[in-house]
Amino acid sequence: MFSSMCDGCLMRCLILAAVAMVACADEPVVAEWGLGRPISADEIKPWDIDVRPDGVGLPEGSGTAEAGEAIFQTKCASCHGEFGEGVGRFPPLVWDGTPLTADRPRKTVGNFWPYATTLWDYIYRAMPFGNAQSLTSDEVYALVAYVLAMNDLLDEDTVVDAKTLPKIEMPNREGFIRDTGPDIHASRCMQNCVQEVRIISRASQHRSVDSGE
Amino acid sequence: MRDDKDTKNSGDKLSRLVFDRRRFLGSGLLGGLAALAGGRRAEADGLSTSQLVVPPWSHRPGPGVATRAYGQPSPYEKSVIRRFLPWIRPTREASVSFTPLQDLHGIITPNGLFFERHHAGTPEIDPQQHRLVIHGMVEQPLVFRVDELMRFPSVSRIHFIECAGNGAMEQHGAMHNALQFTHGMLSCAEWTGVPLRYLLREAGIRKGARWLLAEGADAAGLARSFPIEKAMDDALIVYAQNGEPLRPEQGYPLRLLLPGWEGVANVKWLRRLEVGDRPWETREETATYTDLLPSGKARQFTFVQEAKSVITSPCPERPMPGRGRFMVEGLAWSGAGRIKAVDVSFDGGRNWRSARLKGLVLDKALTRFEIEWNWQGGQALLQSRAIDETGYVQPTLGQLRAVRGMNSMYHNNAIQTWLIHPSGEVENVQLDV
Numbered sequence: 291m292f293s294s295m296c297d298g299c300l301m302r303c304l305i306l307a308a309v310a311m312v313a314c315a316d317e318p319v320v321a322e323w324g325l326g327r328p329i330s331a332d333e334i335k336p337w338d339i340d341v342r343p344d345g346v347g348l349p350e351g352s353g354t355a356e357a358g359e360a361i362f363q364t365k366c367a368s369c370h371g372e373f374g375e376g377v378g379r380f381p382p383l384v385w386d387g388t389p390l391t392a393d394r395p396r397k398t399v400g401n402f403w404p405y406a407t408t409l410w411d412y413i414y415r416a417m418p419f420g421n422a423q424s425l426t427s428d429e430v431y432a433l434v435a436y437v438l439a440m441n442d443l444l445d446e447d448t449v450v451d452a453k454t455l456p457k458i459e460m461p462n463r464e465g466f467i468r469d470t471g472p473d474i475h476a477s478r479c480m481q482n483c484v485q486e487v488r489i490i491s492r493a494s495q496h497r498s499v500d501s502g503e
Numbered sequence: 504m505r506d507d508k509d510t511k512n513s514g515d516k517l518s519r520l521v522f523d524r525r526r527f528l529g530s531g532l533l534g535g536l537a538a539l540a541g542g543r544r545a546e547a548d549g550l551s552t553s554q555l556v557v558p559p560w561s562h563r564p565g566p567g568v569a570t571r572a573y574g575q576p577s578p579y580e581k582s583v584i585r586r587f588l589p590w591i592r593p594t595r596e597a598s599v600s601f602t603p604l605q606d607l608h609g610i611i612t613p614n615g616l617f618f619e620r621h622h623a624g625t626p627e628i629d630p631q632q633h634r635l636v637i638h639g640m641v642e643q644p645l646v647f648r649v650d651e652l653m654r655f656p657s658v659s660r661i662h663f664i665e666c667a668g669n670g671a672m673e674q675h676g677a678m679h680n681a682l683q684f685t686h687g688m689l690s691c692a693e694w695t696g697v698p699l700r701y702l703l704r705e706a707g708i709r710k711g712a713r714w715l716l717a718e719g720a721d722a723a724g725l726a727r728s729f730p731i732e733k734a735m736d737d738a739l740i741v742y743a744q745n746g747e748p749l750r751p752e753q754g755y756p757l758r759l760l761l762p763g764w765e766g767v768a769n770v771k772w773l774r775r776l777e778v779g780d781r782p783w784e785t786r787e788e789t790a791t792y793t794d795l796l797p798s799g800k801a802r803q804f805t806f807v808q809e810a811k812s813v814i815t816s817p818c819p820e821r822p823m824p825g826r827g828r829f830m831v832e833g834l835a836w837s838g839a840g841r842i843k844a845v846d847v848s849f850d851g852g853r854n855w856r857s858a859r860l861k862g863l864v865l866d867k868a869l870t871r872f873e874i875e876w877n878w879q880g881g882q883a884l885l886q887s888r889a890i891d892e893t894g895y896v897q898p899t900l901g902q903l904r905a906v907r908g909m910n911s912m913y914h915n916n917a918i919q920t921w922l923i924h925p926s927g928e929v930e931n932v933q934l935d936v
Binding site for chain 2: 390416
């Protein structure tokens with residue numbers, strides 16, 4: 291295909307086209323380099339950790355909120371709080387009841403995350419902060435169940451596994467719109483574009499916090 | 504711009520002032536007063552003797568070659584550094600540092616000043632142990648060593664990277680009186696690597712493939728989905744930055760580069776690409792990096808960093824040096840292509856004049872602009888407005904808020920206003936339009 295990056299390659303392409311009748315594109319003459327080693331699914335397994343909303347990628351194992359509580363209090367509460375309320379600037383996990391239309395709403399698992407499977411994916415790949423990719427599948431299922439239960443989205447004894455997790459309907463499932471291009475359409479006025487302008491906010495009225503270099 | 508009053512003309516050590524904003528501004532004010540006389544300034548160079556002096560460095564040789572095996576900037580430039588704000592994030596490992604745009608020239612960001620945004624710190628990766636896996640909907644899953652990737656034909660391209668959160672802190676009101684903090688999650692480098700489509704051709708894409716997942720080897724395992732069209736267009740697997748191996752903070756030994764797209768999608772420390780038929784809906788593309796609208800719905804997969812610009816001189820850190828002629832300078836960029844034009848207003852957007860684009864004007868790269876100004880010491884409201892080759896016009900903050908409200912946070916590309924005080928000081932302000 292023709293690439294928009296094809297700066298100054300036209301002459302090279304023309305020459306190539308004349309000589310070898312090859313397609314004119316910003317591509318090397320060799321199409322396949324034979325580099326890279328074939329790798330099996332089993333070899334990839336320790337890195338193949340992603341989980342999709344349809345459940346693809348979820349491993350064997352299971353857990354309940356009841357089992358998750360002890361793990362949460364040991365491995366998660368120091369940052370996320372005993373009740374998932376968040377400590378300091380670490381993120382809260384539980385919705386505080388304010389709607390997403392409020393000013394600066396709290397965006398949490400309970401009111402914002404569209405898929406429960408994303409919890410599994412994220413907890414395994416990134417948590418606990420400081421020892422990521424260390425939890426067992428059962429521990430992750432239990433923690434997912436516990437976080438969902440803290441948000442009143444699951445009973446304490448409901449078993450979460452690869453079959454049930456994708457079926458959990460999150461409250462904000464329909465809360466997202468795909469970007470389809472520019473949403474703001476400004477025009478390029480040059481003269482007398484506005485009658486009057488007023489300053490409505492000044493950085494000097496904020497305490498400018500200096501760096502911690 | 505620097506205060507040289509403490510410079511001794513004898514053989515004494517120089518005791519230059521390091522960056523201190525209050526003293527810096529103070530000297531700016533004195534300069535302004537001196538300039539009231541108009542015309543050329545007799546004592547403008549700060550030397551206190553009637554004749555030029557021959558300084559010690561003109562007598563004795565300095566250190567020999569390779570005294571610093573890897574070169575460092577002049578010790579007098581120690582204020583030209585990345586800075587961070589300890590209070591905006593819970594830990595330094597999941598934080599951001601800002602590029603000192605106020606101190607830079609041209610369009611290339613030096614590697615040591617490139618902004619940082621990490622979700623779990625900077626991993627120290629041994630390139631011998633690092634691998635890139637390509638699997639999923641491909642004919643043959645492959646694993647590459649870093650040196651193998653360097654055997655492919657390489658390309659070098661100059662592109663900016665801007666964090667989707669650049670300017671997010673300004674959405675509720677003018678916050679930082681510093682260009683470094685209002686716009687510094689922005690840098691530009693020459694990247695060298697292999698086009699991703701070459702690698703995908705090696706593996707063979709299966710029918711029905713639509714999306715890819717890119718995943719980092721850091722302790723955040725940062726993962727983002729992106730459409731296959733970008734992979735087959737200008738996406739690069741990058742191993743070098745401004746001529747040298749990638750810096751650890753920028754993804755050493757490998758990063759994904761999706762030119763013009765929000766910073767987070769340019770996954771650093773890249774270890775795995777999975778080909779699939781739909782997005783993965785990871786945390787970093789649902790819970791974060793989505794723009795919450797007044798309706799309560801959130802815009803998702805807002806990849807393109809739309810046209811934006813900012814005046815870098817003057818700015819809060821670089822006040823007006825005095826009355827008279829002054830070259831207003833700034834940066835413009837667009838994730839949708841080349842910058843076509845930049846307009847500058849001195850009256851808060853009532854009237855605009857076209858600025859000159861200077862130097863290289865490249866696709867999805869920082870572009871410099873300049874416009875001459877004869878400042879007579881009055882209050883002024885400086886703004887710049889970028890227009891890219893698609894015809895897109897950078898919006899005012901009012902226009903942005905009218906569509907996205909106050910809580911969209913990410914992708915704030917609104918016009919920046921600098922208030923020039925009669926003293927020459929420059930303040931970050933916001934207007935009602």
